[in-house]
Amino acid sequence: xxxxxxxxxxxxxxxxxxxxxxxxxxxxxxxxxxxxxxxxxxxxxxxxxxxxxxxxxxxxxxxxxxxxxxxxxxxxxxxxxxxxxxxxxxxxxxxxxxxxxxxxxxxxxxxxxxxxxxxxxxxxxxxxxxxxxxxxxxxxxxxxxxxxxxxxxxxxxxxxxxxxxxxxxxxxxxxxxxxxxxxxxxxxxxxxxxxxxxxxxxxxxxxxxxxxxxxxxxxxxxxxxxxxxxxxxxxxxxxxxxxxxxxxxxxxxxxxxxxxxxxxxxxxxxxxxxxxxxxxx
Ligand code: PAF
Numbered sequence: 715x716x717x718x719x720x721x722x723x724x725x726x727x728x729x730x731x732x733x734x735x736x737x738x739x740x741x742x743x744x745x746x747x748x749x750x751x752x753x754x755x756x757x758x759x760x761x762x763x764x765x766x767x768x769x770x771x772x773x774x775x776x777x778x779x780x781x782x783x784x785x786x787x788x789x790x791x792x793x794x795x796x797x798x799x800x801x802x803x804x805x806x807x808x809x810x811x812x813x814x815x816x817x818x819x820x821x822x823x824x825x826x827x828x829x830x831x832x833x834x835x836x837x838x839x840x841x842x843x844x845x846x847x848x849x850x851x852x853x854x855x856x857x858x859x860x861x862x863x864x865x866x867x868x869x870x871x872x873x874x875x876x877x878x879x880x881x882x883x884x885x886x887x888x889x890x891x892x893x894x895x896x897x898x899x900x901x902x903x904x905x906x907x908x909x910x911x912x913x914x915x916x917x918x919x920x921x922x923x924x925x926x927x928x929x930x931x932x933x934x935x936x937x938x939x940x941x942x943x944x945x946x947x948x949x950x951x952x953x954x955x956x957x958x959x960x961x962x963x964x965x966x967x968x969x970x971x972x973x974x975x976x977x978x979x980x981x982x983x984x985x986x987x988x989x990x991x992x993x994x995x
Pocket of ligand 1: 868
């Protein structure tokens with residue numbers, strides 16, 4: 715039976731007892747409205763740790779858009795039963811007051827990796843992510859924490875946080891989980907209407923098709939082709955398409971300058987902002 719905790723002191727005493735018995739702890743941080751992508755992280759964490767904790771907390775300080783925060787889907791009862799069915803041992807579901815009893819003023823600087831793509835389009839977003847993730851790490855003290863690669867840049871920020879502050883845990887990157895039609899799973903997908911949902915898989919299809927023969931074109935040509943294909947879909951309002959090095963997250967202008975390059979996209983489809991990415995090589 716999954717245990718549900720709303721208070722920091724309670725989950726800490728539960729975990730302290732487990733650690734005293736020598737158990738390892740895996741953490742899967744989420745904002746709820748769970749889908750198969752989250753559950754695959756839980757199952758992996760369960761294979762690699764004795765105890766798995768999920769957090770479900772819609773973190774207000776990482777939303778730069780108040781409407782997005784207000785409309786973010788919240789399905790707590792469903793989340794608890796999905797977590798239980800995936801083998802999760804405990805879920806931490808704090809209130810905003812429990813997480814932030816006083817106004818949050820921390821300011822992080824992650825350098826060049828935070829000034830591109832999501833960081834450029836969503837001012838303050840990664841600062842808010844770092845604030846909550848660091849707090850979750852301090853509360854749960856996991857041996858391992860699991861993050862999906864759909865938020866590839868977020869993962870780079872969290873790795874830098876862990877290294878800058880000598881936080882003693884392993885970050886485990888997990889592949890993007892896609893629907894059968896290729897759409898990357900996201901809690902925001904449930905806000906798409908039927909027409910938008912039918913078009914949404916084109917985000918991935920275009921990336922997949924265009925990157926297949928990457929050697930036949932330059933990064934700039936690839937970006938132009940992807941932008942042109944997206945512009946033919948009238949419902950897509952593209953925010954950015956970037957081709958970046960996986961380690962530095964800086965733009966790749968010549969394939970030979972990057973060991974691993976990845977293409978990233980953010981676009982608005984109806985009321986929903988969607989992101990995706992794909993390793994080119
Ligand atoms: O990726 C998310 O769902 C969130 O950014 C995270 C890591 C749970 C922090 O709120």
